[in-house]
Amino acid sequence: MHRSGFSHDEALPLAALCLCIFLIFDFFKIKFISIPFGALCLVFCIIHIFFFRIPMYFLMRRIQSGVNDCLFFLRSNQPLPSAELISKETLNKLDNILEFLKGRHIEESIPLLLNCFGEGDGHGVYLKVEEVIVQHSKETVLPHLLQAFSNRKGSVRYWCAQIARRFPDPSLLDPLRALILSGNVSERAAAILAVESFNTPEAAELLQEVDQQER
Numbered sequence: 001m002h003r004s005g006f007s008h009d010e011a012l013p014l015a016a017l018c019l020c021i022f023l024i025f026d027f028f029k030i031k032f033i034s035i036p037f038g039a040l041c042l043v044f045c046i047i048h049i050f051f052f053r054i055p056m057y058f059l060m061r062r063i064q065s066g067v068n069d070c071l072f073f074l075r076s077n078q079p080l081p082s083a084e085l086i087s088k089e090t091l092n093k094l095d096n097i098l099e100f101l102k103g104r105h106i107e108e109s110i111p112l113l114l115n116c117f118g119e120g121d122g123h124g125v126y127l128k129v130e131e132v133i134v135q136h137s138k139e140t141v142l143p144h145l146l147q148a149f150s151n152r153k154g155s156v157r158y159w160c161a162q163i164a165r166r167f168p169d170p171s172l173l174d175p176l177r178a179l180i181l182s183g184n185v186s187e188r189a190a191a192i193l194a195v196e197s198f199n200t201p202e203a204a205e206l207l208q209e210v211d212q213q214e215r
């Protein structure tokens with residue numbers, strides 16, 4: 001893609017180049033050029049600092065503060081309260097965190113999100129967790145997803161089975177098989193739907209195995 005002009009990341013090296021040229025002019029006593037050129041360099045550096053570097057510094061601090069706030073909330077809610085007990089304030093906080101994480105690839109949030117599900121549907125907010133998870137690559141998500149399937153909370157395993165449909169991979173068949181064989185009705189249904197979405201010979205074999213056991 002064509003890009004015109006230069007970014008603030010390129011401005012500082014350019015300012016340094018201008019300063020070097022100014023020093024060369026000054027060294028050779030070319031005052032009629034060095035004085036105005038020096039003033040231009042000074043103005044350029046001031047503009048760069050006050051209009052690019054300082055705002056960028058505070059923006060990065062604000063983003064990092066938001067990331068820390070998200071991770072702290074998620075670590076404190078592993079898992080969240082059930083749909084009957086969760087407060088509106090907590091749900092709103094989770095909703096705001098999910099909106100913040102959209103478009104930001106923060107890998108530390110993945111295991112925390114996968115293990116945050118309380119009993120129930122989170123009044124619809126849990127559906128947004130999947131939207132955040134799927135913005136990451138399969139290679140990034142799979143290790144955390146496999147680990148989350150070992151969570152003792154059935155609500156976590158249920159939602160992980162839902163998310164597994166978006167990351168079809170043979171490594172997920174074993175935990176999904178275990179969920180089909182030992183989970184409750186909701187967990188088994190979610191696991192079967194996940195396996196069906198894989199559309200592979202291994203998945204078909206597992207579904208046939210489950211069908212034979214239920215007869």
